[in-house]
Amino acid sequence: MLKRSIQDLRLDGKRLFVRVDLNVPLTDGAVGDDTRIRAALPTLRFAIDRGASLVLAAHLGRPKGRPVASLSLKPVAVRLEALLDRPVTFAVDCIGPTATQAVQKAGPSGVTLLENLRFHAEEEANDREFSSALAALGDCYVNDAFGSAHRAHASTVGIVAHVSDAAAGLLMARELEYLGSLLAAPARPFVAILGGSKVSGKLKVIDNLLPRIDALLIGGAMAYTFFKAHGFPIGRSLVEPDLVGTTREIERRAKEWSVELALPTDHFVTTALKPDAPYECLAINDRTIGDRLGVDIGPKTQQAYKAIIDAASTVIWNGPMGVFEIEPFNQGTVAVAKSIAASAGTTIVGGGDSVAAIVKAGVTDHVSHISTGGGASLEFLGGRTLPGVAALPDQ
Ligand code: ADP
Ligand code: MG
Numbered sequence: 289m290l291k292r293s294i295q296d297l298r299l300d301g302k303r304l305f306v307r308v309d310l311n312v313p314l315t316d317g318a319v320g321d322d323t324r325i326r327a328a329l330p331t332l333r334f335a336i337d338r339g340a341s342l343v344l345a346a347h348l349g350r351p352k353g354r355p356v357a358s359l360s361l362k363p364v365a366v367r368l369e370a371l372l373d374r375p376v377t378f379a380v381d382c383i384g385p386t387a388t389q390a391v392q393k394a395g396p397s398g399v400t401l402l403e404n405l406r407f408h409a410e411e412e413a414n415d416r417e418f419s420s421a422l423a424a425l426g427d428c429y430v431n432d433a434f435g436s437a438h439r440a441h442a443s444t445v446g447i448v449a450h451v452s453d454a455a456a457g458l459l460m461a462r463e464l465e466y467l468g469s470l471l472a473a474p475a476r477p478f479v480a481i482l483g484g485s486k487v488s489g490k491l492k493v494i495d496n497l498l499p500r501i502d503a504l505l506i507g508g509a510m511a512y513t514f515f516k517a518h519g520f521p522i523g524r525s526l527v528e529p530d531l532v533g534t535t536r537e538i539e540r541r542a543k544e545w546s547v548e549l550a551l552p553t554d555h556f557v558t559t560a561l562k563p564d565a566p567y568e569c570l571a572i573n574d575r576t577i578g579d580r581l582g583v584d585i586g587p588k589t590q591q592a593y594k595a596i597i598d599a600a601s602t603v604i605w606n607g608p609m610g611v612f613e614i615e616p617f618n619q620g621t622v623a624v625a626k627s628i629a630a631s632a633g634t635t636i637v638g639g640g641d642s643v644a645a646i647v648k649a650g651v652t653d654h655v656s657h658i659s660t661g662g663g664a665s666l667e668f669l670g671g672r673t674l675p676g677v678a679a680l681p682d683q
Pocket of ligand 2: 640
């Protein structure tokens, strides 16, 4: 790796500010899948073992610049304390006197977790003063939040200008090494599977990936914007009408690059997003959908996608195939997780929702690389320089 690493820092007696990725799913105020917290542990233990005290900063969800009680990192502090097996002092604000006091209270070898960075609009605005206030809490800085490295925020980019020394954490380094070697020479056929709710968030990524991949499999709500463009009946399915033209453009570009673009041929439709709502499987051109909504890919699509995954040498997956949070509508996502697990090729799964599905399907050990970054890993594999990586000093 060409970036300065935590292994290059002098840590003994230092207060180390670490940007971590703790954006975990919460259910009823408690941490659900804790994969991301566990992924942060090696760097934290490394620094503790070398005599540093830790100030940890992270974001959770999208509070849009103001405090939202349900998006507090407090439950994460509780889980982190259990996993680290040492006390974690929680600071109810990420800057100002409460933060300073919490860090002082934690003491010379203590661990402090700061409240959700995104409770302040200045975080996402990459504000100078806010960056400097964060930097004041530590002697040096480590970025281990690969999953946030594609955003130029105060805690990932701005802060670097205000610290005496900065470096990549172990997780960040591992992601860059793994995905970097893949980017340099992916074994072909190279297949990307994209799902989730929106086309809009993934347009640029799709555009960058097309020249590099052999097939693109689409699932999730994203498919309905493509279907609308084809004139298929979509009922009340989640759709982005403004992006119908864009999906046509994606299909044109896929042809240009000889990329096989696969869309679902059948889907599960339901009357409501509820576990007990009646549902059935329809072909995607079946007009009896009426005013129901499409919530998962059907068995024919699952089979077709499995065949493409079986033939692939490299597979990257981001985004669920349906509303997988609601039990009957997780079948397509679980099927894709299992197909990926059965692949003999190199398989990479990124993004909170997709990783949660892999964990739930019990196939974590059968995936080559679980990336803590969803958008970040896709952008990286699309050849983009991530701002949070670019901001770190070279070795
Ligand atoms: P990721 O976090 O993996 O990048 P997104 O955040 O874009 O993915 O989207 C995940 C969400 O998409 C999930 O909450 C899931 O319920 C939702 N979703 C997937 N398919 C559908 C669908 N057909 N209709 C509505 N929502 C969907
Ligand atoms: Mg998501």
